[in-house]
Amino acid sequence: MAGDRTRPGEFALIDRHFRPLAGEGAFGLADDAALVAPRPGEEIVVTKDMIVEGVHFFPDDPPAAIAAKALRVNLSDLAAKGAGPFGYFLGLGLRDGWTEDWVAAFAAGLAADQRTFGVALLGGDTTRAGERTIVSITALGRLPAGTMVHRSGARPGDVVMVTGTIGDAALALHQQKAGRLAPVALHRRFLYPEPRVALAPLVRRFAHAAMDVSDGLVGDLGHLCRASGVTVEIDAAAVPLSPDAAALIDAEPALLATALTGGDDYELLMAIAPADADACAAAGTTVTPIGRIVAGEGPPTIRGHDGQPLHFQRSGFDHFA
Amino acid sequence: MAGDRTRPGEFALIDRHFRPLAGEGAFGLADDAALVAPRPGEEIVVTKDMIVEGVHFFPDDPPAAIAAKALRVNLSDLAAKGAGPFGYFLGLGLRDGWTEDWVAAFAAGLAADQRTFGVALLGGDTTRAGERTIVSITALGRLPAGTMVHRSGARPGDVVMVTGTIGDAALALHQQKAGRLAPVALHRRFLYPEPRVALAPLVRRFAHAAMDVSDGLVGDLGHLCRASGVTVEIDAAAVPLSPDAAALIDAEPALLATALTGGDDYELLMAIAPADADACAAAGTTVTPIGRIVAGEGPPTIRGHDGQPLHFQRSGFDHFA
Numbered sequence: 001m002a003g004d005r006t007r008p009g010e011f012a013l014i015d016r017h018f019r020p021l022a023g024e025g026a027f028g029l030a031d032d033a034a035l036v037a038p039r040p041g042e043e044i045v046v047t048k049d050m051i052v053e054g055v056h057f058f059p060d061d062p063p064a065a066i067a068a069k070a071l072r073v074n075l076s077d078l079a080a081k082g083a084g085p086f087g088y089f090l091g092l093g094l095r096d097g098w099t100e101d102w103v104a105a106f107a108a109g110l111a112a113d114q115r116t117f118g119v120a121l122l123g124g125d126t127t128r129a130g131e132r133t134i135v136s137i138t139a140l141g142r143l144p145a146g147t148m149v150h151r152s153g154a155r156p157g158d159v160v161m162v163t164g165t166i167g168d169a170a171l172a173l174h175q176q177k178a179g180r181l182a183p184v185a186l187h188r189r190f191l192y193p194e195p196r197v198a199l200a201p202l203v204r205r206f207a208h209a210a211m212d213v214s215d216g217l218v219g220d221l222g223h224l225c226r227a228s229g230v231t232v233e234i235d236a237a238a239v240p241l242s243p244d245a246a247a248l249i250d251a252e253p254a255l256l257a258t259a260l261t262g263g264d265d266y267e268l269l270m271a272i273a274p275a276d277a278d279a280c281a282a283a284g285t286t287v288t289p290i291g292r293i294v295a296g297e298g299p300p301t302i303r304g305h306d307g308q309p310l311h312f313q314r315s316g317f318d319h320f321a
Numbered sequence: 322m323a324g325d326r327t328r329p330g331e332f333a334l335i336d337r338h339f340r341p342l343a344g345e346g347a348f349g350l351a352d353d354a355a356l357v358a359p360r361p362g363e364e365i366v367v368t369k370d371m372i373v374e375g376v377h378f379f380p381d382d383p384p385a386a387i388a389a390k391a392l393r394v395n396l397s398d399l400a401a402k403g404a405g406p407f408g409y410f411l412g413l414g415l416r417d418g419w420t421e422d423w424v425a426a427f428a429a430g431l432a433a434d435q436r437t438f439g440v441a442l443l444g445g446d447t448t449r450a451g452e453r454t455i456v457s458i459t460a461l462g463r464l465p466a467g468t469m470v471h472r473s474g475a476r477p478g479d480v481v482m483v484t485g486t487i488g489d490a491a492l493a494l495h496q497q498k499a500g501r502l503a504p505v506a507l508h509r510r511f512l513y514p515e516p517r518v519a520l521a522p523l524v525r526r527f528a529h530a531a532m533d534v535s536d537g538l539v540g541d542l543g544h545l546c547r548a549s550g551v552t553v554e555i556d557a558a559a560v561p562l563s564p565d566a567a568a569l570i571d572a573e574p575a576l577l578a579t580a581l582t583g584g585d586d587y588e589l590l591m592a593i594a595p596a597d598a599d600a601c602a603a604a605g606t607t608v609t610p611i612g613r614i615v616a617g618e619g620p621p622t623i624r625g626h627d628g629q630p631l632h633f634q635r636s637g638f639d640h641f642a
Binding site: 009010011027030031032033034035036037038043044045046047048049050051052053054055056077078080081083089090091093122123124125126127128129130131132134136138140141145148150151152211212223226227318319 | 473
């Protein structure tokens with residue numbers, strides 16, 4: 001466990017790179033724990049997601065992108081519950097051979113996202129982690145008491161809506177694995193997911209049920225329907241695609257499955273009362289209806305251009321499948 | 322990323338082993354996030370510590386002991402702030418070749434500790450992690466608003482007190498690394514730290530400043546004093562040792578340094594007004610005065626039997642030193 005004299009120790013590292021990110025309740029990261037004092041009438045929503053080198057990101061991804069992904073996947077979960085983020089805890093496991101430059105760039109990525117999303121570092125820890133860099137973030141959000149939106153509230157007849165476009169990150173990853181250059185806009189969506197933080201109030205106002213699309217649209221539809229005791233009919237042609245994604249799928253139609261099941265979208269999936277669907281679509285410029293919740297059980301039905309159900313080899317991402 | 326068909330997928334794994342541990346606000350681990358609704362007049366204290374195979378525990382440590390250590394190091398931080406724990410989030414990174422039996426034993430360890438310490442699982446995630454098992458826990462506690470105890474409140478004249486005995490885990494680790502069998506009681510303290518959860522009210526009532534001893538008594542005294550803008554005089558002979566630790570040090574006096582700087586004690590270190598010291602010692606049967614806070618700066622002074630300051634090669638644990 002001998003150290004490298006050219007690198008700072010644990011406490012100097014925290015002092016130099018993470019203490020400047022500390023927010024209210026973090027006590028300058030100089031205490032053992034942080035204090036979270038909820039405002040009257042509010043509840044706190046907490047989520048925790050870990051990302052691992054070689055599993056969720058590539059070893060040579062820019063450190064700022066790794067920081068952004070680790071934070072944003074958590075902010076996406078909070079947005080899907082209708083919560084506005086305010087703070088996060090960082091567990092950082094540094095791989096063998098880490099450099100202070102890497103840590104500085106990682107911290108700079110966090111700092112940029114703190115400004116973008118209005119969050120602050122509240123605590124955490126830093127450790128050696130061996131062969132792979134590990135980033136574990138616990139994010140905290142707040143919302144008015146009683147307004148958290150669950151996966152379990154979808155009702156037959158609800159309109160299913162998604163934000164943004166689906167499949168961009170999965171197609172970028174697919175191209176990269178196939179040794180092809182992905183269009184920059186798609187690659188950027190893999191590196192820098194855009195959590196729908198600004199749409200949290202829309203979720204609270206309109207959604208009977210919501211979650212973020214992280215493991216693949218089809219799989220996540222299944223999760224939402226199981227939690228709600230319903231099933232769903234989706235029109236594949238209605239699923240919003242970016243121009244780059246549409247072009248790739250036009251050229252190679254089998255990639256539609258990649259787009260619909262690949263994951264890493266970090267868009268919001270919502271079930272909304274029919275009477276509210278138009279208002280919801282008007283309130284969020286990037287919200288698209290893609291199908292209907294129906295009574296019953298079983299996996300989602302995704303209908304292709306000919307009206308026939310599509311079949312997928314796998315519905316979504318499973319860390320161990 | 323092909324899976325092993327004899328092992329459950331991510332969602333089956335959570336269903337079978339972790340859903341039974343879920344508490345109020347966790348929604349059966351079937352949502353994206355947990356809801357934390359503070360009680361009126363209370364604040365929430367949050368801490369996060371990650372442990373890594375080969376750094377904080379041995380690959381063949383019992384899974385229940387790894388679970389216990391991951392949880393307890395966090396509960397220890399909460400106790401040191403005066404907070405009573407109620408819930409935790411688990412990030413579990415499983416190494417290549419993991420088995421469902423390992424996960425079942427790990428979850429059983431968590432279940433046992435949930436009963437012991439009155440906490441419940443609120444959320445988290447499970448992922449593949451490559452070469453090493455990683456456990457990242459975020460623990461939440463509560464206390465009456467305004468009563469959190471910081472590192473920064475120690476005042477000159479305060480009596481420095483510690484709970485329990487110091488050095489047991491560090492001596493066990495030292496013996497193990499030297500290829501010697503450690504006494505069972507010491508080895509147990511390395512495997513199963515005993516967080517002083519029951520003493521949180523005592524901390525709130527008496528301590529000007531407190532922290533847990535995790536990185537080594539001398540180093541942690543330094544952290545507490547720096548945060549408080551003071552320094553400290555400690556009488557090494559007053560530091561409470563278990564019979565096994567005392568016997569090892571009698572046989573090999575150099576091991577006193579191991580005991581005082583090795584860490585993994587998870588005892589509480591408190592600075593207490595002189596007028597309260599007797600009451601504090603009487604309230605907690607395992608609380609021992611070991612020295613005094615004094616005005617000034619600089620590292621802690623630890624005086625040996627002859628009254629002369631002891632010098633240590635290192636004062637405490639640093640993950641990167």
